[in-house]
Amino acid sequence: MRWTEMERGLKIESYREAFGRALLELGAKNDRVVVLDADVADSTRTALFAKHFPERFVSVGVSEQDLVGMAAGFAISSWLPVASTLSIFLLRAWEQVRNTVARDRLNIKFVATHAGLSDFADGSSHQSVEDIALMRTVPNMSVVVPADAASTRSLLIQATETSGPFHIRIGKDYAPTVYVDDEPSIGKAFCLREGEDVTLVACGVMVSFALEAAKHLQKKGVDAGVLDVHTIKPLDTGAIIKAAQTTGRIVTLEEHSKIGGLGGAVSEILCENHPAPVKRIGTEDCFGRSSRRYLPLLEHLGLGVSNIVAAAEELASGT
C-alpha cells in the first residue's frame, strides 16, 4: 500500500489546531484558566488563546524550567494553568515536573506538542520518542495521548476537570480523524473495532494506522481488533487483560521508543496477569532524523501500516 492512497481515504485534521481551539473554549468557559508558554506560542497554537485572553496568557521566554515553576505558582494559587511547549523541550524540565509539580500533586496540565516524529523536518533534536516513558514513571502524573483532533479537545477538557498533573502529548498537524460520534473517556481504553485473532493496542496517530491495518488484515483473513489506549497512565489494565483473553495476541503501536512506552506498559501488565505473545511497534533504540515529509519518515523507522500488518500476521500465524 502507498501512503498517498491511505491519505486519500482519510479526513486529516491538525492536533495543534484542535488544541488551540480547545484552549479558547476552555478560556471562555473558565476564567481561572491561565496559559503559559515558553516562546513557542505560534508553534503550539497557544497564540490563539493569547489573542483572546491576553491578561491570562503568561509568556516566560525560552525558559522551560521557569515555565514549569511559574505554572506551579499559579496552581498553588488555585488557578488552572495549562503550560505548553514542544514535547522534547518540556523534557528539559522533567526534573522540575517531578520535584516541584508531581510531588505536590499540583493541578497543572502540560500539553506537549510536536511529539513523536511529527516535527519530521526539524530532525532528531526536535523529535520526542522518550516522553511517555519518562512521564509515566513519575508518581502522581497522568499521561494522555489523544488519537485525533476531536479526542484532543475532549480529553484536554476532561483533564482540566480532573485534579492533578497531566502530560498530554500531541503531534503537530497530521491527525487523521478517528472519532466522529464517540468520545473517549480518560482512563478507559476505547474499543474501536472488535476482533478475534489479534488486538492492535495503539495510541496517538498510530490508532488511525491500526484501523487502516485492520482493513488490510481483514482481506488477508486475519480478524484484528483495535483498542485506543489514549490514557497510558492510569492504564486501563482491565481492557488490556480482556483483549489478551479474547484474542490471545497483542501488537502495541506507538510513535515513541519501544522502550518504556505503551508497549512497555502493556507488557508489564500482561506478564503479571495474563501472559500472552506481544509484539511492540515503535522506534528502535535509536533517534529519528529529518525528512521532508512525515509519513515516509514513519515508514523509514518501521512505523508504517505495512509494518503493522506484517507484525500482526506473524503473530496470528504463530501457534
Add this chain to the structure above:
Amino acid sequence: MSIFTEIGEADGAPIFSIRLSQAEVEGFTRLLTRSLNRNQILILSELRRPSSSITSILAQISEKSTIPLSTLKLNARILRDLKLITYGSGSKTPRLTEVGGLVLKMLEQDIKEIPNPVIGLSEQLAERSVHLKKTVERMIGEAGSGHLGPSLSCLDMLLTTYATRIRVRDDVLILSKGHAAPALYAVLAEVGIIPMEELDTLRSLDSRLQGHPETIVPGVALSTGSLGQGLSVGNGIALASKLSNRRRRVYVVVGDGELDEGQIWEAAMTAAQYVLDNVTVIVDRNGFQHNGPTQEVKRKDPLKEKWEAFGWEVEEIDGHDFQQILRALDDADQADRPFAVIARTSRTGSNSH
C-alpha cells in the same frame, strides 16, 4: 475621653483642637515611627527649611547618608501620596504640608529619647534565635544527619520573615534552599504552626519532617530540595496574586551556591519582565557551597551588580543583625521592582567573631 475637643465652628464645620498629654504624645510618636520608615523621616526633617528643588535636596541627603537616590525618590513619592509634602516637577521648592509639619513636630518631640520600636522587636528576635540555633543543632544531632551550617546561616532571616510577615499577613515564604529544612521546622515551631515536640522526630520514618521540606508540614508552601526551583514558583504565585488583585508578598530564600543553577536567572529575568514588586529574594550569602568556598567553586561576585543588571533593587545587609533584616523587609515592602536582599551570613549562625 477624646483627644479631640470641639472648640468652635467655621463655615458650618466643627473646628477641633488637639490636646495631648505627654503619654499621648509618646504614643503618637511611636505610632508614627512605626508607620514611616527612617528614609521618610529623614526626608521630612530635611524639608523643614527647604531651599532648592526636591531633586537636589534628595541628592544632598543621598550623598550625606549613602542611601541610594532611587530609594529616597521612591520614599519622597510616598510622602507626597500621603499628602505630607508637596512638590512639583522642575525647580519648584518642595515643602511640608500642614499635616506634614504636624507629623514632623510629633516625631521630633524628643525623638532621640523615645525608644525605637524596631529595637525592642529585634532584641526579642535575637533572644529567640539563640535558643532556636541550639534547637537546630540538637535536631540534627538526634537525626544523625542534616545540613547544620546552611540551616544556621539562614535561620535569622527565616525567623524574622515568619514572625513579622508570614504569621500576620497573607504572605508566602518558599525555602528554595530546602537543605535548611531544620531551621525552617524550628521557626515553624517557634511561631506556633507545628508543635515544638515534633522537632526531634526529624528524618525519622514516622515523621512529617522530611530531610527537605514537603507540603505535608503545615506552613510549608512548596516541597523543595532540588536547588534553583523556588524563585520561578514564587514568581508564579506573585503574578497570580496580581491577577487576582490580592495583596500578597512572596519571599524566596535561596543559597549563594544555589545561584549556580541557571533556572534562578531565568526566573530573575521573568520577575523583572513582569515588574513583580511583590517578590523578595533573600540570598543567604554564607560563602560556601557543597565542594567548598563559593569563591573557589564558582565565583558569584559581583553579586549585587548581577541582580541589579537583571532589573532588581538590591540591599546588602548583615544577615544576623535583626535591625538590618527588619529594615530590609520594610524596604522590600516599598519597592517598585523585585527586591533582592543579599545577606552576609555565617554557617555558625553569627557574624560577630
